Amino acid sequence: MKVKVQVQIESNNSAEPVIEEIFDLTRDELTPETLGLTLDEAKTLLANLQAKFAESQTIEYVKNHRQCLHCGKTRATKDHHELVFRTLFGKLRLESPRFYTCDCQPQQQKSESPLAACLPDRTAPELKYLQTQWVALMPYGVTVKRLEDILPIDQNVATLHRHVLAAGERVDNELGDEQPMFAHGCIAEWESLPEPDPPLVVGIDGGYVHARDGDNRKAGWFEVIVGKSMTADGDKKCFAFVADYNSKPKRRLYETLCSQGLQMNQTVTFLSDGGDTVRDLQFYMSPFSEHLLDWFHITMRITVIRQMAKGLPKLKWLKGVEDNLERVKWFLWHGNVFMALQVLDDIEGNLECLDDKQTTDKVRKFERTFGEFRTYIERNEGFIVNYRDRYFYGKAISTAFVESAVNQVISKRMVKKQQMRWTKKGAHLLLQVRTRVINDEWRDIFHRWYPKMHSTEKTLQLAA
Numbered sequence: 366m367k368v369k370v371q372v373q374i375e376s377n378n379s380a381e382p383v384i385e386e387i388f389d390l391t392r393d394e395l396t397p398e399t400l401g402l403t404l405d406e407a408k409t410l411l412a413n414l415q416a417k418f419a420e421s422q423t424i425e426y427v428k429n430h431r432q433c434l435h436c437g438k439t440r441a442t443k444d445h446h447e448l449v450f451r452t453l454f455g456k457l458r459l460e461s462p463r464f465y466t467c468d469c470q471p472q473q474q475k476s477e478s479p480l481a482a483c484l485p486d487r488t489a490p491e492l493k494y495l496q497t498q499w500v501a502l503m504p505y506g507v508t509v510k511r512l513e514d515i516l517p518i519d520q521n522v523a524t525l526h527r528h529v530l531a532a533g534e535r536v537d538n539e540l541g542d543e544q545p546m547f548a549h550g551c552i553a554e555w556e557s558l559p560e561p562d563p564p565l566v567v568g569i570d571g572g573y574v575h576a577r578d579g580d581n582r583k584a585g586w587f588e589v590i591v592g593k594s595m596t597a598d599g600d601k602k603c604f605a606f607v608a609d610y611n612s613k614p615k616r617r618l619y620e621t622l623c624s625q626g627l628q629m630n631q632t633v634t635f636l637s638d639g640g641d642t643v644r645d646l647q648f649y650m651s652p653f654s655e656h657l658l659d660w661f662h663i664t665m666r667i668t669v670i671r672q673m674a675k676g677l678p679k680l681k682w683l684k685g686v687e688d689n690l691e692r693v694k695w696f697l698w699h700g701n702v703f704m705a706l707q708v709l710d711d712i713e714g715n716l717e718c719l720d721d722k723q724t725t726d727k728v729r730k731f732e733r734t735f736g737e738f739r740t741y742i743e744r745n746e747g748f749i750v751n752y753r754d755r756y757f758y759g760k761a762i763s764t765a766f767v768e769s770a771v772n773q774v775i776s777k778r779m780v781k782k783q784q785m786r787w788t789k790k791g792a793h794l795l796l797q798v799r800t801r802v803i804n805d806e807w808r809d810i811f812h813r814w815y816p817k818m819h820s821t822e823k824t825l826q827l828a829a
């Protein structure tokens with residue numbers, strides 16, 4: 366069997382439709398593999414169809430722009446160029462003639478190319494959308510391969526990288542100015558607001574990413590802050606930024622909260638591990654905010670110390686360390702920092718009673734970790750609350766729900782087992798795209814940038 370595919374093109378400018386053959390295929394026997402189209406055939410068919418369609422579109426466009434806008438005189442052709450435009454269905458090589466400008470008006474340029482002026486960016490928005498969305502979710506190499514697998518296109522890592530950085534920069538530039546505080550209004554105003562939704566819970570955490578600094582292979586690490594905000598209905602939005610690259614952390618957080626309907630009389634519960642960067646970020650966001658040290662991080666630290674305590678020598682002075690740590694946890698669970706610190710002091714006192722011989726490396730290591738924990742509790746005293754009561758009343762006590770966001774946003778892609786090193790700018794801009802993709806906002810952002818970009822959802826609905 367033979368099949369020929371033709372297209373019929375009806376241009377607005379010509380009376381006669383043009384029919385052109387774009388594809389043909391032959392099939393012998395029917396087998397599961399030969400029924401219908403193969404992926405390669407489909408790719409060729411699409412590429413050919415689009416090439417023909419685009420060619421007609423551009424010819425028509427150029428024809429319509431041949432005349433002088435002012436006097437209507439047909440302008441003479443200066444020369445021809447080939448314009449390369451990349452789309453989802455292949456690279457288009459379009460003929461782009463250059464016309465002399467008409468002398469009926471004073472002109473700045475001697476000639477101009479209407480098509481080049483119409484297509485200043487040489488990549489189709491929809492291709493950029495797919496590239497940036499995929500690169501945000503998987504490594505460059507994999508993205509290249511996947512896109513080439515299903516579409517009749519050649520991709521390269523450098524272009525993908527450039528596109529994702531440009532998109533990240535564009536979305537970042539849309540962010541308003543930074544302000545020291547975002548809480549606004551006064552008590553009378555807040556009281557006149559409608560009854561607020563239940564508290565927004567915001568968890569903020571950090572992670573570290575391998576740094577790249579020119580050829581310096583020992584550039585170390587830098588901190589990435591990741592946060593997640595959750596409404597009572599479970600609607601989640603995440604945000605991320607590089608701590609000392611980005612200048613607008615508060616604005617970023619504020620916009621995230623606003624996108625979840627933050628109202629100035631609504632409670633916002635901030636949970637974090639108490640680092641300074643993270644703490645500064647959450648202040649002055651909303652007049653009704655509460656700031657808590659995350660229970661999840663407290664217990665994690667206690668667990669580590671208890672594990673270490675198990676390995677300590679069984680000495681008289683160290684008896685009961687584990688039980689005492691359990692008491693510390695119990696006091697902290699009830700928000701009793703005073704008593705927790707007293708027990709911690711007791712343990713510290715016992716450690717000091719050991720003589721030099723008993724102070725092995727293990728004991729010294731324990732002492733150090735233990736000391737850090739004590740400082741951590743002391744420094745964060747004001748943020749330790751009665752977790753038991755909150756838990757009892759169903760209020761948030763832990764950022765465990767942020768852990769998944771941290772992993773989703775930075776770990777897999779940027780840290781774990783990846784030899785990849787990042788510049789602060791590169792990581793920050795990729796994160797901007799990545800968080801929008803995870804928040805399911807990326808398509809809307811592209812629609813805003815390119816209002817004529819077709820909506821997949823709509824097309825699919827029509828087809829269904």
Ligand SMILES: [Zn+2]
Binds near residue numbers: 469
């Ligand atoms: Zn003219």
